[in-house]
Amino acid sequence: EDKVVQSPLSLVVHEGDTVTLNCSYEVTNFRSLLWYKQEKKAPTFLFMLTSSGIEKKSGRLSSILDKKELFSILNITATQTGDSAVYLCAVSPNAGNNRKLIWGLGTSLAVNP
Amino acid sequence: DTEVTQTPKHLVMGMTNKKSLKCEQHMGHRAMYWYKQKAKKPPELMFVYSYEKLSINESVPSRFSPECPNSSLLNLHLHALQPEDSALYLCASSQTGNSNEQYFGPGTRLTVT
Secondary structure: OOEEEEEOOEEEEEOOOOEEEEEEEEOOOEEEEEEEEEOOOOEEEEEEEOOOOOOEEEOOEEEEEEOOOOEEEEEEOOOOHHHOEEEEEEEEEOEOOEOOOEEOOOEEEEEEO | OOOEEEEOOEEEEOOOOEEEEEEEEOOOOOEEEEEEEOOOOOOEEEEEEEOOEEEEEOOOOOOEEEEEEEOOEEEEEEEOOOHHHOEEEEEEEEOOOOOOOOEEOOOEEEEEO
C-alpha cells in the first residue's frame, strides 16, 4: 500500500533556529513529491520535486529529494513566528490520468519568540 | 495569478437543507478537485474533474453531488448531510500534463447541525 510518513509530528523551536522536516515515502511508480504549508486555512504550495539531488530554494526555505532512499527534507533557516504552521508532504504516483495525491499526516511547527 | 476562490467562507446548515459550495479559478487549469479536511488530518480527496469530466469519485456518499459547469467553475451540491460531514471543504486546481502542483482555495468551513 502506498504511504507517506512525516517526522517529527510536532516541533517547537525558538525564533532564529534552523529546522529540518522529514518526509519518507513508499509509492508505486513515483512521479513527484510536493510540500505545502497550512496555517489556519488552505494549504499553500511550497515546492514540487521530481529529480534527486536538485535543491529547490525559496528564501529561507529549501527542499531536496532522494529517490534512492525514498525521502525528502524541508529546511527552514532563521525561523520566524510566521513560519508556525503544519507542513504537509504529498506524493503523486505516476498513474496515467490519476491525479490523487498521497498525503502524510503533517508536521506541526511552532516557532516561539 | 495563482488564486482559487471559494464561496461561502462559512456555512451552517441543517440536516434537511440543500446548499451548494462554489469554486472558481482563472489559471487555465483543466483539473479541479474537491477535498474534505477534518481537524489535524490531511486533506481527503473526494472528486476530481479533468477537462470538465468527472474522473475520480472516491466512493463519496450521494448526499454530495459535484458539478463542473465549465473549465473555471466547480460546484459541490449538498443535501441531507449528517453532523459528521462538518469539516473544511477545499477546492483545488492543477494544470494537465506533467505538472501536478495543486493550488488550493481558502476553503468553506461547513457545520451541519
